[in-house]
Amino acid sequence: VRSGAGAIIVGNEVLSAKVTEENGAHLIKRLRQRGIRLRMVTIVPDEIDAIVDAVERARRVAQWIVTSGGVGPTHDDVTVRAVALALGRPVVRLPRLVEEVTRHFGERTTPEALRLADAPEGAELLEPRGTWYPILACDDVFMLPGVPSLFRTMLETVLERLPSTPLHTRSVYLKLGESELAHGLDAVALAMPDVAIGSYPQFDRSIDYRVKVTIEATRLPRVEEAARRLAAHWPPDAVVRTEQDTLGEEGPGEA
Amino acid sequence: VRSGAGAIIVGNEVLSAKVTEENGAHLIKRLRQRGIRLRMVTIVPDEIDAIVDAVERARRVAQWIVTSGGVGPTHDDVTVRAVALALGRPVVRLPRLVEEVTRHFGERTTPEALRLADAPEGAELLEPRGTWYPILACDDVFMLPGVPSLFRTMLETVLERLPSTPLHTRSVYLKLGESELAHGLDAVALAMPDVAIGSYPQFDRSIDYRVKVTIEATRLPRVEEAARRLAAHWPPDAVVRTEQDTLGEEGPGEA
Numbered sequence: 230v231r232s233g234a235g236a237i238i239v240g241n242e243v244l245s246a247k248v249t250e251e252n253g254a255h256l257i258k259r260l261r262q263r264g265i266r267l268r269m270v271t272i273v274p275d276e277i278d279a280i281v282d283a284v285e286r287a288r289r290v291a292q293w294i295v296t297s298g299g300v301g302p303t304h305d306d307v308t309v310r311a312v313a314l315a316l317g318r319p320v321v322r323l324p325r326l327v328e329e330v331t332r333h334f335g336e337r338t339t340p341e342a343l344r345l346a347d348a349p350e351g352a353e354l355l356e357p358r359g360t361w362y363p364i365l366a367c368d369d370v371f372m373l374p375g376v377p378s379l380f381r382t383m384l385e386t387v388l389e390r391l392p393s394t395p396l397h398t399r400s401v402y403l404k405l406g407e408s409e410l411a412h413g414l415d416a417v418a419l420a421m422p423d424v425a426i427g428s429y430p431q432f433d434r435s436i437d438y439r440v441k442v443t444i445e446a447t448r449l450p451r452v453e454e455a456a457r458r459l460a461a462h463w464p465p466d467a468v469v470r471t472e473q474d475t476l477g478e479e480g481p482g483e484a
Numbered sequence: 485v486r487s488g489a490g491a492i493i494v495g496n497e498v499l500s501a502k503v504t505e506e507n508g509a510h511l512i513k514r515l516r517q518r519g520i521r522l523r524m525v526t527i528v529p530d531e532i533d534a535i536v537d538a539v540e541r542a543r544r545v546a547q548w549i550v551t552s553g554g555v556g557p558t559h560d561d562v563t564v565r566a567v568a569l570a571l572g573r574p575v576v577r578l579p580r581l582v583e584e585v586t587r588h589f590g591e592r593t594t595p596e597a598l599r600l601a602d603a604p605e606g607a608e609l610l611e612p613r614g615t616w617y618p619i620l621a622c623d624d625v626f627m628l629p630g631v632p633s634l635f636r637t638m639l640e641t642v643l644e645r646l647p648s649t650p651l652h653t654r655s656v657y658l659k660l661g662e663s664e665l666a667h668g669l670d671a672v673a674l675a676m677p678d679v680a681i682g683s684y685p686q687f688d689r690s691i692d693y694r695v696k697v698t699i700e701a702t703r704l705p706r707v708e709e710a711a712r713r714l715a716a717h718w719p720p721d722a723v724v725r726t727e728q729d730t731l732g733e734e735g736p737g738e739a
Binding site (some may be wrong): 241242243244245246247248249250253254257258260261266267268269270271272273274275279282286290301302303304305334337338339340341342344345376378379406407408409410411412414415418419425426427428429430431432433443445 | 496497498499500501502503504505508509512513515516521522523524525526527528529530534537541545556557558559560589592593594595596597599600631633634661662663664665666667669670673674680681682683684685686687688698700
């Protein structure tokens with residue numbers, strides 16, 4: 230079943246370390262804050278085949294796909310063509326985009342600039358705040374530019390359209406090691422598949438815990454039940470501290 | 485043709501922003517310094533199917549695969565099983581690893597701790613510096629733990645085994661916009677497929693250039709030839725400055 234979001238970061242400059250990847254990290258943080266589950270992130274080069282494959286793979290698991298990069302007038306800007314191919318749609322030049330490109334570039338409207346007016350047939354144009362170029366959206370694939378300032382602005386417009394689900398989380402910091410906790414974690418994770426249980430060891434002896442266990446679910450009573458069951462597996466003095474939080478309650482959105 | 489490296493970051497904690505992803509960024513930087521081309525990075529949850537799919541996909545394009553995370557004794561540590569499945573190999577318990585795990589954990593050697601002794605059949609064990617647990621390597625897939633300090637240490641052991649190719653790069657900073665440069669970039673990129681040409685616009689008016697063009701190749705004369713051909717497409721006073729560098733010459737390695 231497709232659910233949540235997937236992200237595709239397009240760019241040789243990221244894979245070759247010419248720029249530090251920022252957009253994936255920002256997207257991960259913002260989706261978390263909105264309570265939208267992220268199913269996968271993939272970074273691929275500016276190559277049609279690689280992007281097509283990534284889009285097809287993302288669409289097998291995720292409902293909404295955000296792409297970053299490869300939107301522009303040069304030879305290495307192939308995201309729109311690749312997304313169209315993956316969706317089985319032709320690329321068409323949209324009259325409304327031709328108008329906007331021509332208005333923006335004026336006398337500098339080269340044939341290459343007009344590539345910015347191409348979109349998969351049937352694409353919807355979303356109006357972002359603070360920039361003239363619309364967001365191309367087609368079959369729940371949102372094609373954003375890779376320039377970080379533009380990506381961030383446009384992402385907010387996309388997020389407003391996605392339903393937000395509150396997520397309840399609890400973190401328990403423990404003095405025990407993972408191999409001692411594993412049996413209890415396994416048992417509870419198996420018995421409560423609707424609760425996401427994670428365990429994260431750290432090996433710095435100057436820090437006051439050895440493993441952080443995280444418990445997450447969309448229903449708070451399930452988080453509490455899982456916490457109770459887990460606690461039965463370890464001595465009370467093994468717990469250094471507990472934290473809790475609820476995510477995804479900002480803004481409007483469906484449950 | 486498979487070439488270069490691929491990276492698979494396994495971890496719900498990364499996708500859910502519980503921890504900031506560090507290992508992918510570190511790997512990208514170190515591969516660049518070694519002159520090893522990175523073909524793709526993908527971040528997937530702690531789920532067997534997702535990891536199997538990512539490994540299979542990575543192996544279609546990359547020669548060497550590095551995985552981060554999902555190596556450990558708990559229920560969410562499924563990387564070894566998933567890699568074995570993707571490689572078509574059974575998972576076996578290695579006597580040498582049983583010995584090392586037992587020596588390390590002593591009286592705390594639980595049945596769960598012994599999961600650390602499992603590996604795809606035929607796996608090779610590499611000895612990293614500074615940690616007791618060996619690196620599992622099988623069919624050019626290197627399975628590293630996700631804890632950043634361990635990942636970094638173990639990655640160096642892996643990198644020593646990969647051939648390094650020098651890469652010559654030149655960056656040209658220009659006062660022109662991408663739509664004006666696109667025609668020349670297209671022509672040279674098409675005529676010189678062995679040279680990687682990238683163009684990266686920036687929109688901050690306080691910075692002294694509008695587009696950075698990058699030219700990269702394994703042979704320096706090809707970089708120089710591409711730079712000459714590109715320069716013929718723009719007025720000389722459009723160039724703000726030029727930088728050059730050679731990567732991948734540290735340490736031993738094949739050409």
